[in-house]
Amino acid sequence: MAVIGSSMGLPSVSDIFASNVLRLVLALLAASGLAGLLLDFARMLRLHRKMPPGPMPWPIIGNTHLLPKVKPWYYFEQLSKQFDSPVITFWIGRNPTVWINDAQSASELLEKKAAVYSSRPRMVVFAELTGMQQSSDPNAKVPGTNLVTMFYGERWRVHRKLTHQGVGLQQVRRYRGFQNDESKVIAYDILRSPEQYVAHYERYAASVVSIIGFNRRVSSIEDPIITEVIAVMQKAAELKVPGKEFPMLFETFPWMARLSPSLFPWIFKGLGRRRRGQEFFYTLAEEAHTKDPDQSCYVNDLFKEQPKYNLRKQEISSLAGNLFGAGSDTSSSTLITFTLACCAFPEVLPKVWEELDRVVGPHRSPSWEDEPELVYTKAFVKEVFRWRSVAIIGGQPHAPVSDDEWNGYIIPKGTWTQGNVWSIHHNEKDFPDPDRFNPDRYMKDSPESRPFPNEKGYMTFGWGRRVCSGQGLAEQGTFITVARMLWAFNIQKALDEQGNEVPVDIFSYTDGLNWRPQPFKCRFTVRSPEIRAAIEREGRQALQDLSEYDGESEAMDRFFKHNKQEA
Template sequence: MIFTHSPFEAAAFAVVLAVATVLADYARMLWMRRRLPPGPFPWPIVGNHFQTPAVRPWITWEKWAQHYNAPMLTIWIGRHPRIILSDAWVASDLLEKRSDIFSSRPRLTVMGDAINTTTTNQTVLPYGDRWRVHRKLMHAAVGSQAIRNYRTFQADESKLLVRDLMVDPADFELAIERYSVSTTSIIGWGRRINSKNDHVAQQALKMMEAVNFVVPGVFLMEAIPAMLHLPAWLYSLPSAMRMGSAVIARYFYMLTEESVRTKKGRESYSRYILEEQKKMGLTDLEVAGLMGNLIGGGVDTTSSTMLSCILAMACFPEVQCKAQAEMDAVVGRERSPIWDDVDNRLPYLNALVKEVLRWRTVTVLAGIPHANTQPVDYQGYHFPAHTNFTGNMWAIHRHPRDFPDPDKFRPERFMDGHPDQRPYPNTKGSNPFGWGRRQCSGQPVAEQGLRYSLGRMIWAFNILPGLDEQGKEVKLDIFAYTESENMRPEVFKARFIPRSDSIRELVLQEAAEAREALRIYDADTKLTVDDAVSNPCLA
C-alpha cells in the first residue's frame, strides 16, 4: 500500500520537528544552567541577547554581579553560555594559575568567522602550535628585550608631542594620535608619521573599530551564527564585513612590501616578518594580521591612556601637584626628564601611570575572551570545554575590596607600603593588559612609552580644564567616555600651560633637535585604500 501526504501534513510535520528541536535544545541549555554561575534567565535560540544592552554592557554586568552577589555571572549569547568575570581573584585562579587550560579562544562568529580571522590572526587563534608561532613573531617586535632599542625614537617623538601640545593645545587629541601611531610605525615599517591626518594613521585607527565586534549584544549574528551564511541580498552585513576586513588586510600587507622594497624598512619589523614568512609558511593574510595588530594595538592603548591621564590631571589637581613636586625634586626645571629618571627615580610617576591604566582601563572587556580547552569544575560550578570567559575590567578595577573609592584617581594605591595599597593577586596590582599567556603582547612597549611621555608632559605643563566661549573653565566629566570596547574620553577641552620660561625654551630647543634626529625615518607612502581595493584578494 502507498501512503501519500498532503502538503499541509508535510508542513505540519516540519513545524512539529522544528519546535521539538528547539525545545530539546532549550532543555539542554536549562540543564547546563543548573551548574553554571547565576545570571538572567535565557530565552530559546537567542539566550540573553535582547536583555544585554548593546551600549556599554559592562556597566549593566557590574550591576548584575552586585545583584547576584557573585564574582562570576552567566549570560547566554544565543545557545552558548558566556561567563563574565567580575573579580580579580577568581580571574587569576582561572586565567593565570590555570593558564595551561584557559589560554585558548572560543569560536567567535563576528570577531572571527565574519572577518576571516579565526585561523589567521594571533588575537583569535585557538591555543596551539600556530598561535605559538604568531606569539613568537610578535615578541620579536614588542618583547621586553626588543623595546630597549626603541627608547631613542620614543623619546624624540615624545619631545615633538610636548612641543605640539604647547604650540597648538586645542588639537591635543590628534597630536597624541600622531605620536602613538608614529612610534609604532617606526617599529613596524621604519617610517614615521609626520602629520596629524596621515593616511596610515587614519587606517590604523579605523582598523581598531573592529574591537567592538567582540561586544556581546551588538550583533544578533553572534547569537544566531547561521545568519553568517544568509545571502547578501537578504542580510548584507557579513559580506560587507568580509570585504572591509579583506581591504584592510591587503592595505597593511602592501604597506609591508613597500617598506622593504623602498628600503625604509631596513631595520624594521616588516623586513623581519617577510623573511620569517617563508621560513614559517605564513600566508599573506597572516602577515597582514601581525602587522595590523602591531600598529592597531600600539595606537589605541597608548593614545586612549594618555587622554585619560590628561583628563585625570585636569580633574584631580592635587595629584598633578604631587607628581610635579617629585619632578622638581628629581629633575628640576633646567633640564628635562631622562630615561634613568623614569626608570629609577620617579616612583610617584610610575604609580600614576599604573593608576591611569586601572582608573580607566582601555580594553574594558580585557580584549578577546578566553576559553578552556577541557572541562573544569570550580567553586561548585561545571564549565564545559570551550566555554567563553570574558573579563569585565570595569567591575574588576572598580571592586571596592581591592580599590576603595574606585573613581578617585589615587596613585598611592600602587606605592609599596602605602596605607592605600591593597592586596592583589599579581605583583603589578591590576590587569589592564589581560591575564596569563594571552595577555597583550604590546604591554612592555606601551608601558615604556607611557612612562616617558606622560612624565615629560607632567614636567612641562600645568594641565587645566579648557575654557568655554565666555572664558570660564569648563566642567569636565570623568564618566564621559565613548561606547567602544576600547574606550577613551569623549572630546573635552584642556589647557597646557608651560610651568616656566626655562621649560618653554627647553621644549622648543629639544623638539628641534629631536626633529633632526628623526629625519632618518622620514618617508612617504602613496598607498591608499583604493590601491588595496583594486588588488587581488589575499590568500
C-alpha cells in the same frame, strides 16, 4: 468512483491520500522541530544549573534580549552584584558566556590556569566574517590568520613567537631612543598647537609602531595612516562588544552570518572596513620590504621568516597590523584618558610636580635614567592604567581547552570567557572610591594601598598566555610620555568666554571595547620659562634625530586613491 468523483469536481481518492500524507509529513516535521527545540532547551537548562549563576536563558535567544544597547560591562557588573557571585553566566543565543568581575577570580582562572584558558571561543562577527577564523573547529587544518583570534595550538605558537620578535619584553628596550624622541615631539607640538592635542597623541602612537614595523615615521597629524589605523581599530573594537543589534546579533544566530552581503548590505556595513584594513597593512609591509629588504624593521623579519613558516599573505598582514593594535589606538586613548584625569582631579598634580622638580629640574625633561627615583610618577601612570582601562572588557575572550571547574561550577570547553576589567578595576574592596583618580593607591606605605593578585596592581593588558603582546611597549611609552607631560604642563579644564572653567565628564566615553573619552577641550600651560626653553630645544633636536625615518609612501597613496575611486 474515483473517475466519476473527479469528473464532478470532487477530490479523488489519490488526492485525499496525498493531502493526508502532506499533513502527516508537516505534523511530523513540526513535532520533530518541537522535540529538537525542547531537547536543546533541556541542554541549556542542564548547563544553566551546572555553570556559574546568571539569569535564566530563554530557548534559542538565551539572554540576548537583556543586553543593553551600549557599554554592557556596566550591566555585567550589576549582574555580578545581583547574583552575589564574582563569576556569572550570560547566554548569547544558545551558547553560554562567562564573565569574571573581580581580580581574585580572574587571577585564579586566567592566570593560575593559564594553560587551560589559553584558547579562543568561536567568534562569528569579529573573526569568521572578517576571515580571521576560517573555521569554528579549533582542530581545523587552517586555524585562522590572526594571533588575536587564533585557536590555541602550533600555529598560534608560531605567531606568538614572531610577535615577540617585534614587541616582546626583550625587544622593546631597543626602541627607547626613538620612542623617547617621539615623546619629546609631542610636548613640542602641544606647545605650538595645544588645541590639537588628540591628533598629536595619535600621531605619536602611530609613528612609534610605524618605525618599528616599516622603518618609516609618521611626521604629520594629517598623514592618512593615522585616520585609517584609528578607523580600523575602532571598528574592530565595536565588533567585539556583545549586542542585540546587527551585526553583533550574528553571535546569537550564527546561521544568519551565511546570508549574502549583497542581499542585506546594511547588516554587513562596517565589516568591509575591517577587511580593508588587512589589505592596507599588507600594502605597507610589502612596500617597506621592496624598498630595502636589508633594512632592520619588523616586516623585513617577517618576510625573511616567510619560507620557514610558510606564512600566507593574510598572516603577514595580520602580524604587521597587530603592531598598531598593540600600540597605536590603545596608547593614544590612554594618553587622552591621562589628560582627562588631570583636568578632573587637579588636586593630585602638586605632589607629582614636587617629585619631578626635585629629581629632574626645569632644564631638561625626564629620561629613562630617572625612572627609579620617580616613584610617585610611576604610581600616577599605574592609576592611569587602572582608572579608565582602554580595553575595558579585557580584550579578546578566552576559552578553556577542556572542561574546567570553579567553586563547584562547571565551565565547559570552548566557552566564551571574558574578564570584565571595568568591574575588576572598580571593585570597592580593592579600590575604595574607585572613580576618584588617586595615585596614592600604588604607594606601598599609603593607607589607601590594597593587596592585589599581581605585582603590577592592575589587569589592563589581559592574562596568562593571551596577555597583550604590546604590553611592554605600551607601558614603556606611557611612562616616559606621562612623565614628560606632567613635567612640562599644568593640564587644566578649558575656560569659557566668561573665564569660567568648563566641566569635564569622567563618564563620557565611547562605546567600543577600546574606549576613549568623548572629545573635550582643555588647557596646557607651560610650568615655567625654563621648561618652555627645554621643550623647544629638545623638540628641535628630536626632529633632527628622527629625520632618518622620514619618507613618503607611494603605495599608501595608491591604496587610498584606489579605495576612494571604488567608494
